[in-house]
Amino acid sequence: MKHQPRIAVIGSANIDLVTYTDQFPRPGETIFGREFSLGFGGKGANQAVAARLCGAEVAMVARVGDDLFGPANIQNFAARGVNTSRVLPTPGVSSGVAPIFVDSLGQNRILVVKGANDRLSPADVDAAAAVLEGADFLVMQLEVPLETVYYALRFARQHGIRSILNPAPGQALDLAQVAHADYVIPNETEAEALAGMPVHNLEDARACAQKLLDGGVRRVIVTLGANGALCAAPDGMTHVPAFPVQPVDTTGAGDAFIGSLACFLAEGFAEMDAIARANLYAALSTLGAGTQKSFVTRQRLDAEWAVRGA
Ligand code: RIB
Numbered sequence: 684m685k686h687q688p689r690i691a692v693i694g695s696a697n698i699d700l701v702t703y704t705d706q707f708p709r710p711g712e713t714i715f716g717r718e719f720s721l722g723f724g725g726k727g728a729n730q731a732v733a734a735r736l737c738g739a740e741v742a743m744v745a746r747v748g749d750d751l752f753g754p755a756n757i758q759n760f761a762a763r764g765v766n767t768s769r770v771l772p773t774p775g776v777s778s779g780v781a782p783i784f785v786d787s788l789g790q791n792r793i794l795v796v797k798g799a800n801d802r803l804s805p806a807d808v809d810a811a812a813a814v815l816e817g818a819d820f821l822v823m824q825l826e827v828p829l830e831t832v833y834y835a836l837r838f839a840r841q842h843g844i845r846s847i848l849n850p851a852p853g854q855a856l857d858l859a860q861v862a863h864a865d866y867v868i869p870n871e872t873e874a875e876a877l878a879g880m881p882v883h884n885l886e887d888a889r890a891c892a893q894k895l896l897d898g899g900v901r902r903v904i905v906t907l908g909a910n911g912a913l914c915a916a917p918d919g920m921t922h923v924p925a926f927p928v929q930p931v932d933t934t935g936a937g938d939a940f941i942g943s944l945a946c947f948l949a950e951g952f953a954e955m956d957a958i959a960r961a962n963l964y965a966a967l968s969t970l971g972a973g974t975q976k977s978f979v980t981r982q983r984l985d986a987e988w989a990v991r992g993a
Contacts, residue, residue, distance in 0.1 A: 688949030694727020695826030733942025748778030789930035819949035935974035
């Protein structure tokens, strides 16, 4: 490793309740699902764990609920070596949970109940200043209040820390606030919500990224699943192809991409190299069931990269 990166994630921690099924019940109907799995999730937590598995020193800024999932989440971070000093138990509120349905093609449908994540405040960001200030990158998503995300983006800019915004789940945002981020990384659905135009293919992604750049966004990486990623900056756009795989479960692949990318960029890899490595890390995560459970170690990534990266 060139230099040990330091990443801080300000975001959500959920418990994922994953049901594997090919059919969905109609109103009033009961049907059987194939399998069930309980796991740690939340876009913020997933990105923190991915960055950690890739070798970064990681601090998490989050809120967990007043239920059995709260301490379990903190224990999970600690067991993975993530700094939990700013993961705050929050009285009188549930933890974030995500019922997730995965079909036989590995595609997911996710419903998030934000719970304690919705209590993460700008004051929590300020209170975490000591752990944030030494970071190479601050990483944020949208499962916590928008006010907090915008505040954290301004905090990063004021403190000269590079930032990544994953605008997920997709929603319309204030582009003037989003423009504080060094990287904005949506998938197709999230890009569509952000730019207000459909994104179904690479050409759409180019047009959408151009609209976001014209709106003041600094750099955009649109993740395109099996089509890889499009990196767009004022000086041009580059498509970075994906590594073909037969996915079992794509849940959390976007988080795997973002967490690993933050690590690789902070480590000093050139941008396109970092994106290609993050593409492989995300692809490998789809080969296992579950969210964090399917994320691989740096050792496994490097071994795969040695074979497939060239
Ligand atoms: O991106 C996948 C994640 O979205 C899941 O872990 C779920 O908790 C939701 O946050």
